[in-house]
Amino acid sequence: MPKPKAATDATTESPVITVLRQHAEEQFAEELSELDHADAGKQRPPNWRLSPWAVKQYLLGGTLPNGFVITPKYIGNERLIEIAVATLATDRALLLYGLPGTAKSYVSEHLAAAVTGDSTLLVQGTAGTDESTLRYGWNYALLLVQGPSTAAMVSSPMMRAMQDGKVARIEELTRIPAEVQDTLITILSEKTLPVPELNTEVQARKGFNVIATANNRDKGVNELSSALLRRFNTVILPLPATMEEEVTIVEGRVAALGRALELPAEKPALEEIRRVVTIFRELRDGLTTDGKTKLKIPSGTLSTAEAISVMNSGLAMAGYYGDGELRASDIAAGLTGAIVKDPVQDRAVWLEYLQTVVKDRDGWKDLYRACQEVL
Numbered sequence: 132m133p134k135p136k137a138a139t140d141a142t143t144e145s146p147v148i149t150v151l152r153q154h155a156e157e158q159f160a161e162e163l164s165e166l167d168h169a170d171a172g173k174q175r176p177p178n179w180r181l182s183p184w185a186v187k188q189y190l191l192g193g194t195l196p197n198g199f200v201i202t203p204k205y206i207g208n209e210r211l212i213e214i215a216v217a218t219l220a221t222d223r224a225l226l227l228y229g230l231p232g233t234a235k236s237y238v239s240e241h242l243a244a245a246v247t248g249d250s251t252l253l254v255q256g257t258a259g260t261d262e263s264t265l266r267y268g269w270n271y272a273l274l275l276v277q278g279p280s281t282a283a284m285v286s287s288p289m290m291r292a293m294q295d296g297k298v299a300r301i302e303e304l305t306r307i308p309a310e311v312q313d314t315l316i317t318i319l320s321e322k323t324l325p326v327p328e329l330n331t332e333v334q335a336r337k338g339f340n341v342i343a344t345a346n347n348r349d350k351g352v353n354e355l356s357s358a359l360l361r362r363f364n365t366v367i368l369p370l371p372a373t374m375e376e377e378v379t380i381v382e383g384r385v386a387a388l389g390r391a392l393e394l395p396a397e398k399p400a401l402e403e404i405r406r407v408v409t410i411f412r413e414l415r416d417g418l419t420t421d422g423k424t425k426l427k428i429p430s431g432t433l434s435t436a437e438a439i440s441v442m443n444s445g446l447a448m449a450g451y452y453g454d455g456e457l458r459a460s461d462i463a464a465g466l467t468g469a470i471v472k473d474p475v476q477d478r479a480v481w482l483e484y485l486q487t488v489v490k491d492r493d494g495w496k497d498l499y500r501a502c503q504e505v506l
């Protein structure tokens with residue numbers, strides 16, 4: 132039996148990339164270091180790795196004075212990114228708010244990576260998130276032997292961010308029960324974490340801040356108290372404004388993910404991406420692009436993120452079961468799955484759309500047939 136390959140190639144000393152998904156600061160290490168050089172002379176807030184100017188460049192992309200190209204991460208309104216970055220340099224925390232799939236988590240990760248070089252101080256908010264996830268817990272074996280001591284404490288990502296002057300990320304803040312959310316008030320207003328058991332506290336170092344994300348259309352959402360909301364600056368991330376913007380986002384992400392997954396398929400034709408994005412936008416708006424036909428709206432969100440998944444699973448189908456070229460039959464199943472979330476109502480909506488729009492549209496016959504087959 133062949134031996135499993137080691138994670139590190141000892142001959143070259145370069146780590147063989149085996150992780151499925153690298154953290155932003157690892158994946159874009161070169162960009163971050165180039166920005167660090169280009170940044171010389173610009174003022175950085177205390178303990179930031181880059182200046183706000185460079186953080187913005189990192190998120191929106193651009194060309195540095197030495198010709199180095201920074202790839203765009205977020206595509207959309209520049210002003211929103213400026214507000215988000217500037218917020219992190221103040222005593223207010225940042226709340227990224229919006230529909231699912233509008234790049235909240237993505238922006239949060241890249242902001243943390245650019246500002247502190249560490250996007251891993253992450254708390255995933257769930258209905259089961261308790262106070263210890265935001266404060267600290269105890270190693271019970273040690274606690275029983277020694278009683279409360281610093282050694283017996285188990286720090287949370289929040290506590291580590293405070294100690295190191297870094298950015299902590301909270302995903303899905305509104306899923307956390309309201310009384311647990313309010314733990315954040317002291318942390319954000321006093322910048323301190325009391326540890327009554329040891330009669331001490333952890334004071335946040337300069338550079339500490341919090342980026343939280345929250346959906347505005349979700350089940351089981353706990354509204355933020357106004358006391359907590361006051362500690363945040365809210366930035367609403369919108370759905371892509373134009374068709375072109377959305378196509379660019381999907382194109383870029385599909386190419387990047389295809390490379391990461393090493394899919395054996397060719398890059399999809401722009402026309403195929405455009406079709407999927409058109410369908411998503413029309414169904415989202417309840418109106419065809421020419422403004423002539425009103426449509427019923429399906430229950431799902433049909434976000435850009437889902438358009439990306441549809442294209443990606445299509446590429447996997449084309450690569451492994453087709454000839455490597457993406458065709459309508461490769462995306463039909465993914466497309467149907469993304470749109471038909473409710474087996475009765477959404478199916479009717481989708482059938483009607485296929486009959487009234489897809490069937491008669493120029494050059495869309497192949498898609499019509501492929502979708503009929505999987506329904």
Ligand SMILES: Nc1ncnc2c1ncn2[C@@H]1O[C@H](COP(=O)(O)OP(=O)(O)O)[C@@H](O)[C@H]1O
Pocket residue numbers: 204205206207229230231232233234235236237238344371380384435436439
């Ligand atoms: N405006 C945008 N610019 C760049 N990527 C975007 C944009 N909108 C959506 N995406 C892509 O959509 C995907 C999902 O985003 P995610 O951060 O998980 O959404 P959310 O947390 O808002 O639900 C990401 O891969 C991201 O690249």
Ligand SMILES: [Mg+2]
Pocket residue numbers: 235236237302344
């Ligand atoms: Mg998210």
